[in-house]
Amino acid sequence: MITYISTRGQAGRRSFEDVLLAGLAEDGGLFVPEIWPTFGADELRAMRGLDYPSLAARLLAPFTEGCFGHDELLGLARKAYASFDHAATAPLRHLAGDDWLLELFHGPTLAFKDFAMQLLAVMFDEVLSRRGQQLTIVGATSGDTGAAAVHAFAGKRQIRIAMLHPEGRISPVQRRQMTTVRADNVLNIALRGTFDDCQDLVKAMFNDAAFRQRMRLSAVNSINWARVVAQVVYYVWAALRLGAPDRPVAFTVPTGNFGNVYAGRVAAAIGLPVAKLVVATNENDILARFFQHRRYERGTVVPTTSPSMDIQVASNFERLLLELEGGDTARTRARMQAFAQSGAFALETLGEVAHLFAGGTADQGTVAETIAATLHATGELVDPHTAVALAVAVRHRPLPGVPMVSLATAHPAKFPDAVRAATGIVPDLPARYADLMTRPERCVSLDNDLHAVETAVCQQFGAA
Numbered sequence: 001m002i003t004y005i006s007t008r009g010q011a012g013r014r015s016f017e018d019v020l021l022a023g024l025a026e027d028g029g030l031f032v033p034e035i036w037p038t039f040g041a042d043e044l045r046a047m048r049g050l051d052y053p054s055l056a057a058r059l060l061a062p063f064t065e066g067c068f069g070h071d072e073l074l075g076l077a078r079k080a081y082a083s084f085d086h087a088a089t090a091p092l093r094h095l096a097g098d099d100w101l102l103e104l105f106h107g108p109t110l111a112f113k114d115f116a117m118q119l120l121a122v123m124f125d126e127v128l129s130r131r132g133q134q135l136t137i138v139g140a141t142s143g144d145t146g147a148a149a150v151h152a153f154a155g156k157r158q159i160r161i162a163m164l165h166p167e168g169r170i171s172p173v174q175r176r177q178m179t180t181v182r183a184d185n186v187l188n189i190a191l192r193g194t195f196d197d198c199q200d201l202v203k204a205m206f207n208d209a210a211f212r213q214r215m216r217l218s219a220v221n222s223i224n225w226a227r228v229v230a231q232v233v234y235y236v237w238a239a240l241r242l243g244a245p246d247r248p249v250a251f252t253v254p255t256g257n258f259g260n261v262y263a264g265r266v267a268a269a270i271g272l273p274v275a276k277l278v279v280a281t282n283e284n285d286i287l288a289r290f291f292q293h294r295r296y297e298r299g300t301v302v303p304t305t306s307p308s309m310d311i312q313v314a315s316n317f318e319r320l321l322l323e324l325e326g327g328d329t330a331r332t333r334a335r336m337q338a339f340a341q342s343g344a345f346a347l348e349t350l351g352e353v354a355h356l357f358a359g360g361t362a363d364q365g366t367v368a369e370t371i372a373a374t375l376h377a378t379g380e381l382v383d384p385h386t387a388v389a390l391a392v393a394v395r396h397r398p399l400p401g402v403p404m405v406s407l408a409t410a411h412p413a414k415f416p417d418a419v420r421a422a423t424g425i426v427p428d429l430p431a432r433y434a435d436l437m438t439r440p441e442r443c444v445s446l447d448n449d450l451h452a453v454e455t456a457v458c459q460q461f462g463a464a
């Protein structure tokens, strides 16, 4: 059975169930499997005909052993992906030559985060109902993550969710995706403050021990191992359609917190022939700089047209760092402590795994040009995050005959202003959201005050 350890080496050996519910390890590190399960070429070939939930169950089974068996996983995956509105779940579109686009925006909130969050929610609900426990998830969002979480957890019996967003500072589409959800276990809070104020309040709620215990607080941020492993599935799904395991495939991934592209690293580790993982960033380019110069150095966040990637410290990077350090948890811990102090570190030598990666940056002007050029050349309207990937992918062509798959992480209608500025076209929302702008909203507006927020959460939910 696969067990999990912390990247910082001080949390012992843990089961999948522990890792699922805990998120972050107690020593401040991130959970990773102690060894990789692997799939041989014959096993991968045999997966070619599977539908998406069946593939998910096959790939995840070794990771969840002891918590979910294959058949149980299959049931959970069917439930999780039933809310996607494309028959292929993750359709692959041919652009030109060796270039492909993997559309990851057919889930309920039109961004790739639905893939992980939907599965995480059904896993949480199942484990908690076995234990007869309830949890209250609290989170802060600047857009995509909160919407994905609210949709995934709405109506789940064992879980209540309170989501804070900065009032007036997220797009109307993003806000309405959260506030038009009608479920009694959802509380939307519009905070009179900034996104950082929201995050500080969430931290303060966790630091209030009495409140934390009374409400049984939990979080579902992007470092949760279950979210990472759920994302491995679409890499394998796309590659199998392009001839893997008999042909290697390269991917370009629009990157912020390094969760999505790290799932590509896991796909390679378990046996998928991955030719390259290209880490594509906007002007917030800490990762692209790292892969170019081996120096990891925090900068200041610049707001861009791809806001879900406006991140300077990539929370999942620590998982790769452990591998770059040859699996040495003590060195990884020391590096992260140094980074917390000084905001930078440099690696003199990189482990073998570094060859898998390349990095590149596309600025906002290039992104706008890429949206227009892609529309002109292929008829596809792409969102700004996807355009970052497409712009960087052309500079990192693998060998001829090796497909390059760019990940389309959001539907263009989720970021209509940038798309209209680049093309003059306002992208239509998919049918499921045709009446989004007229549906009634449910949301409380609160001052930036811990007591006010805690009171609202207690009033809505009572104790857990």
Ligand SMILES: *Cc1c(COP(=O)(O)O)cnc(C)c1O
Pocket: 111, 112, 113, 144, 145, 222, 254, 255, 256, 257, 258, 259, 260, 261, 308, 309, 385, 409, 410
């Ligand atoms: C979250 C997000 C990203 C960045 O993904 P990471 O896993 O944080 O690297 C890219 N595009 C969109 C649309 C997102 O919502």
